[in-house]
Amino acid sequence: MDARTRGLYVERALWPIGRGDRNFWLAVGGLSALVALGLYAYVYQLQNGLWVTGLNQKVSWGFYIINCVFFIGISYGGAMTGAILRLTNAKWRAPLTRLAEATAVAALLVGAVFPIIDLGRPDRFINVILYAQVGSPIVWDVVAIGTYLVASLVFLYLPLIPDLAIARDLLGSRANVLGKVYGMLSLGWRGTHAQERALARGVGILAVLIIPLAISVHSVLAWLFAVTSRGAWHSTIFAPLFVLAAVLSGVAAVILVIAALRKVYGLQAFITAKHFRYLSYLLIALGMGYLYFMISEYLTEGYVAAEEIAPVLESIFVGQYAPSFWAFAIGGLVLPLFIAGLPGRYPVARACLASILVIAGMWLKRFLIVVPGMAGPIMPWEWGRYSPTWVEIAITVGAAAAIPLMLIVFFRFFPVMSVHELDEIEGVEPAPRLAPAFAGGEE
Amino acid sequence: MPIAFPAAEGHVRAAPGKARQWAMVIDLRKCDGCKECTLACQTEHALPKSFEWIKVFEVKDSQGGKYFMPRPCFQCENAPCLRVCPTGATFRDEEGVVLVDQVDKCIGCRMCMEHPVPQIKGTVGKCMFCVHRTDDGKLPACVEACAMEALYIGDLVEDVATNGNETVRLSTFLKENDAFRYKEDLGTGPRVYYIAGHGQLLDN
Numbered sequence: 191m192d193a194r195t196r197g198l199y200v201e202r203a204l205w206p207i208g209r210g211d212r213n214f215w216l217a218v219g220g221l222s223a224l225v226a227l228g229l230y231a232y233v234y235q236l237q238n239g240l241w242v243t244g245l246n247q248k249v250s251w252g253f254y255i256i257n258c259v260f261f262i263g264i265s266y267g268g269a270m271t272g273a274i275l276r277l278t279n280a281k282w283r284a285p286l287t288r289l290a291e292a293t294a295v296a297a298l299l300v301g302a303v304f305p306i307i308d309l310g311r312p313d314r315f316i317n318v319i320l321y322a323q324v325g326s327p328i329v330w331d332v333v334a335i336g337t338y339l340v341a342s343l344v345f346l347y348l349p350l351i352p353d354l355a356i357a358r359d360l361l362g363s364r365a366n367v368l369g370k371v372y373g374m375l376s377l378g379w380r381g382t383h384a385q386e387r388a389l390a391r392g393v394g395i396l397a398v399l400i401i402p403l404a405i406s407v408h409s410v411l412a413w414l415f416a417v418t419s420r421g422a423w424h425s426t427i428f429a430p431l432f433v434l435a436a437v438l439s440g441v442a443a444v445i446l447v448i449a450a451l452r453k454v455y456g457l458q459a460f461i462t463a464k465h466f467r468y469l470s471y472l473l474i475a476l477g478m479g480y481l482y483f484m485i486s487e488y489l490t491e492g493y494v495a496a497e498e499i500a501p502v503l504e505s506i507f508v509g510q511y512a513p514s515f516w517a518f519a520i521g522g523l524v525l526p527l528f529i530a531g532l533p534g535r536y537p538v539a540r541a542c543l544a545s546i547l548v549i550a551g552m553w554l555k556r557f558l559i560v561v562p563g564m565a566g567p568i569m570p571w572e573w574g575r576y577s578p579t580w581v582e583i584a585i586t587v588g589a590a591a592a593i594p595l596m597l598i599v600f601f602r603f604f605p606v607m608s609v610h611e612l613d614e615i616e617g618v619e620p621a622p623r624l625a626p627a628f629a630g631g632e633e
Numbered sequence: 634m635p636i637a638f639p640a641a642e643g644h645v646r647a648a649p650g651k652a653r654q655w656a657m658v659i660d661l662r663k664c665d666g667c668k669e670c671t672l673a674c675q676t677e678h679a680l681p682k683s684f685e686w687i688k689v690f691e692v693k694d695s696q697g698g699k700y701f702m703p704r705p706c707f708q709c710e711n712a713p714c715l716r717v718c719p720t721g722a723t724f725r726d727e728e729g730v731v732l733v734d735q736v737d738k739c740i741g742c743r744m745c746m747e748h749p750v751p752q753i754k755g756t757v758g759k760c761m762f763c764v765h766r767t768d769d770g771k772l773p774a775c776v777e778a779c780a781m782e783a784l785y786i787g788d789l790v791e792d793v794a795t796n797g798n799e800t801v802r803l804s805t806f807l808k809e810n811d812a813f814r815y816k817e818d819l820g821t822g823p824r825v826y827y828i829a830g831h832g833q834l835l836d837n
């Protein structure tokens with residue numbers, strides 16, 4: 191481990207900070223336009239009420255609830271990837287954790303907004319706290335998502351502290367105001383042994399905590415459906431199924447984020463094909479697990495074919511929702527396993543292709559849970575219909591664009607890889623003590 | 634499309650000790666599917682056409698015949714929609730009617746609508762057994778409107794029911810006519826009873 195290599199990854203990790211080339215502004219501009227379109231649609235909905243959506247008396251949950259489950263699911267995968275890699279002390283994690291944890295926060299912020307977008311009277315949201323009824327799954331949701339949001343913010347922040355100190359010391363000249371912010375946020379980090387120990391303990395505790403927290407969030411989301419009297423939702427496997435779906439789509443999203451930023455910020459030397467192969471293995475294991483859970487669910491329900499479930503299953507397998515279902519099952523679940531799993535060339539491209547398919551598939555699967563379950567008959571003669579309007583589509587597109595936008599902006603101000611963790615893995619002593627030259631700004 | 638929902642507004646609660654327990658009986662033998670009940674309800678509550686707080690279904694029975702089944706809110710004693718409400722906007726009054734506080738509390742999350750409680754406008758509205766009318770000693774709008782006299786409003790405490798023309802002893806009436814409650818097996822305790830008579834399956 192020589193100073194040159196360290197210089198290289200420090201340079202790469204800090205490189206995006208404060209830079210705004212043409213591509214950066216193009217990306218920010220394009221994404222902002224999409225977000226603005228979504229905001230416009232939401233204001234329009236606020237003015238006119240939920241009438242402007244495709245929601246109706248029979249199918250009263252649609253795109254917004256699907257998106258809530260979908261984006262929180264993605265967030266969950268990011269947090270889990272970060273936590274598991276830390277807990278198993280996987281050495282290859284160092285350049286990835288920051289990206290995974292930032293993805294988790296960005297996706298969560300978007301996902302958590304959707305239940306509010308879905309409200310008929312968002313101005314009264316405070317009632318959930320003022321008049322909270324502990325027996326309501328919505329209250330469970332607010333508590334679980336709130337706790338998880340705080341935890342994942344801390345989970346992103348803690349490992350960032352030493353990096354902020356590094357940035358503070360290195361970027362003194364390049365970023366004046368920013369330097370002060372770094373100084374404040376780094377909480378006087380000097381890399382002393384006591385500080386190192388405290389940080390390691392904090393991150394360790396959070397890595398352990400974040401897993402049950404994330405599981406609770408997705409279980410509660412599942413129970414939002416499973417505790418109702420709707421036959422197609424009233425299933426014991428729903429919570430674990432939702433949790434697995436979340437990690438699966440989340441790992442796929444992490445793969446995409448890593449691939450994209452690796453290219454844009456030139457991190458190829460640190461994030462290599464090996465990383466993508468490992469992440470692909472994770473994706474395959476989760477995908478197979480999901481397939482198993484899903485077969486278990488559909489087989490037990492379909493075999494008995496109770497009066498209230500049979501028509502819903504029929505609509506999914508052979509009826510009006512069959513195209514979505516088979517597109518998901520074949521294209522979004524089975525095919526990606528082969529694409530990512532078969533040995534051969536282009537591991538990065540294949541991991542990305544598989545991830546895109548998995549993410550699209552998991553969105554479709556949430557659609558197949560929410561909409562047919564809603565439209566299906568409560569009284570045997572009563573099918574509902576749902577087709578989203580431009581408002582729901584615009585809000586969905588805007589929300590999806592908000593995630594890369596937040597990530598790009600975030601990494602313009604904060605190091606894209608964890609220098610501190612790279613140091614640790616490469617066996618470099620904490621920066622200020624090894625290289626006093628860097629510590630110029632201190633004291 | 635602003636619409637007024639007078640549902641829970643202005644409902645005066647019964648004095649303690651005097652509470653009635655409202656129930657409804659629907660005689661499927663008489664209903665001819667004219668939907669006058671739906672119309673009357675929509676007029677009474679200023680609802681748009683797509684909002685059917687009492688919805689009349691045309692049902693094919695297993696013998697190939699058909700009959701009509703009006704469905705108001707069942708005002709379940711163990712109402713699942715009430716349990717899932719995050720703000721307690723959905724509640725049961727002393728007279729056993731499940732009401733939604735649209736004025737202050739309902740946030741429009743529609744969690745209750747996963748259970749069969751229909752209708753939106755920012756907040757959720759539903760059949761409320763016309764408590765504003767029964768408070769004044771009047772019949773619910775749908776009961777009054779039904780020319781076939783198929784709908785009865787009744788009181789479980791006093792054990793009577795009326796369709797506006799004839800008054801019956803509720804318990805005897807239900808017993809003698811083999812009344813059933815829709816999806817009784819869900820254990821929600823509906824307060825709406827049906828009298829069959831067209832060969833429909835009694836347990837359905």
Ligand code: SF4
Nearest residue numbers: 664665667668670779
């Ligand atoms: S008004 Fe009476 S007869 Fe007409 S549909 Fe309603 S219940 Fe049936």
Ligand code: SF4
Nearest residue numbers: 674760762763773775
């Ligand atoms: S009781 Fe009143 S609110 Fe209920 S269906 Fe009849 S008219 Fe409508």
